[in-house]
Amino acid sequence: MVIRGVNRLGAALRGATQYKAEYKNLVKLGLPVMVTQLGVIVVSFADTMMVARCGTSELAAAAFVNSIFMVAIVMLFGFAAGITPLVGALFSKGDHKGVGGMLKAGFYTNVMLACVFVAVLGVVYMFVDRMGQDPALMPLVRPYYLVVLSTLVPMAIFNSFQQTSNGCTDTVTPMCFIIASNVLNIIGNWLLIGGELGCPKLGLLGAGISTLIARFFAMAGIVITYLVSRKRRPYMDGWRAAQGEEHRQRCREVWVTSYPIMIQSGIECFLWSFGGVVSGWYGKVQLASYQVVNTIAQLGFMVYMGFGVATSIRVANYVGLNDFRGVRRITTAGLHIILVLATMSSLGFLVFFHPLVALFTPDTAVQLAAVPLLVPLILYQYVDAVQLCYANALRGTARVKPLLWAAVVAYLCVGCPVVYLFAEVLGYHNVGVYYSFTIALMIAAALLWWFYRRAVKWLEKKHAEGQMPAIER
Numbered sequence: 001m002v003i004r005g006v007n008r009l010g011a012a013l014r015g016a017t018q019y020k021a022e023y024k025n026l027v028k029l030g031l032p033v034m035v036t037q038l039g040v041i042v043v044s045f046a047d048t049m050m051v052a053r054c055g056t057s058e059l060a061a062a063a064f065v066n067s068i069f070m071v072a073i074v075m076l077f078g079f080a081a082g083i084t085p086l087v088g089a090l091f092s093k094g095d096h097k098g099v100g101g102m103l104k105a106g107f108y109t110n111v112m113l114a115c116v117f118v119a120v121l122g123v124v125y126m127f128v129d130r131m132g133q134d135p136a137l138m139p140l141v142r143p144y145y146l147v148v149l150s151t152l153v154p155m156a157i158f159n160s161f162q163q164t165s166n167g168c169t170d171t172v173t174p175m176c177f178i179i180a181s182n183v184l185n186i187i188g189n190w191l192l193i194g195g196e197l198g199c200p201k202l203g204l205l206g207a208g209i210s211t212l213i214a215r216f217f218a219m220a221g222i223v224i225t226y227l228v229s230r231k232r233r234p235y236m237d238g239w240r241a242a243q244g245e246e247h248r249q250r251c252r253e254v255w256v257t258s259y260p261i262m263i264q265s266g267i268e269c270f271l272w273s274f275g276g277v278v279s280g281w282y283g284k285v286q287l288a289s290y291q292v293v294n295t296i297a298q299l300g301f302m303v304y305m306g307f308g309v310a311t312s313i314r315v316a317n318y319v320g321l322n323d324f325r326g327v328r329r330i331t332t333a334g335l336h337i338i339l340v341l342a343t344m345s346s347l348g349f350l351v352f353f354h355p356l357v358a359l360f361t362p363d364t365a366v367q368l369a370a371v372p373l374l375v376p377l378i379l380y381q382y383v384d385a386v387q388l389c390y391a392n393a394l395r396g397t398a399r400v401k402p403l404l405w406a407a408v409v410a411y412l413c414v415g416c417p418v419v420y421l422f423a424e425v426l427g428y429h430n431v432g433v434y435y436s437f438t439i440a441l442m443i444a445a446a447l448l449w450w451f452y453r454r455a456v457k458w459l460e461k462k463h464a465e466g467q468m469p470a471i472e473r
Helices: 002-054 056-081 083-092 096-125 135-149 152-167 172-193 204-228 233-241 244-280 284-320 324-360 364-379 381-397 401-425 429-464
Strands: none
Touching (some): 002 172, 002 204, 002 284, 056 096, 056 135, 056 152, 056 204, 056 244, 056 284, 056 364, 083 152, 096 152, 096 233, 096 244, 244 284, 244 401, 244 429, 284 364, 284 381, 284 429, 324 364, 324 429, 364 429, 381 401, 381 429, 401 429
């Protein structure tokens, strides 16, 4: 009995040591991504605050356009994220040529997809005045919409290089370019929204032009880095060597792995965009308050996202090495960190919510409309953190089709009807919209946890049978 107790103690200590190493690995990878995401939030904050100073109409117009583009932007980012597990598995094996070939395939598929989105959203532009919004907003909506539309292709190019860097465990390089572009965006906002230093005073349109310049800068910077860096020369050699059938096969691998992530991300984001459209049914004050609280809510989500991405990268590395104990251990470690961050975010929202809302808008009516959204905002943080952890772990395994089914059930079959029920039928308006998010995210978290466990067991079985696949087919 004593020997058994000593053995258990020894196993516990070994487990604690292993988890300590995993926490360190996740922090090393996740911190740069978190800093990057916080930089994005700073720009989002700056955009919202600067636009809000122009007036409630400008803020509502920005909320409406951003609600439409949020789906496309998140889907493009989700599609690019499909590169990460493919590159991560190749990188863990030291296959630099394969990494370069995968980067080329990711570049081509991401650019083609972005062009499709540009065409689709170009058609949507013709119908923005038929979506139940205040007609007085249309002169503000239309030019801003077109400028944001022109940013999709450079953003897609940057995403393909960023996710390749992430898969190679280099999360610092994309961070540097995103932070630099964010600073450029804020400066551009200051110059063009308010017309400082002799620049034209363009208001909301100025914010769009500033975003366009910043995204082109980030794209050019990371592409040039890959072209001139000695460290990345093997990847570019692999890019040039990928021709003919090999390149087409890589493109198929990227598509098969990426499209379920893209659709899952888009469906999830659609729920929040749908919530924005529904909030707009009740006037520009409800819509503006929804936009402000959504921007604040991104503080939590983007912080979780940083460590979710790190979890995905490490899971992909372990899958490449066929270490399934490591896969489970890193996922659990990622969940621990993300839940701690969810607690910190919730406390931050509770303490600083009112000052943050006041920073965004001087309109007292908007501030008062935002107050009831605090409780549902805090309520969904934990389920959001859990679903994000298991979604990223699934991405790391490259068993990504379950992401699609989880999103369809949680966000379309449950989320959208509940949004309508709470907001319109029960009459809770944008407060009902926010409460509905908790229910949808709870369903998503449960499904993703179940699919993740099944995926790891399936991979273990295939490895034991000597049939380990490179991607899910």
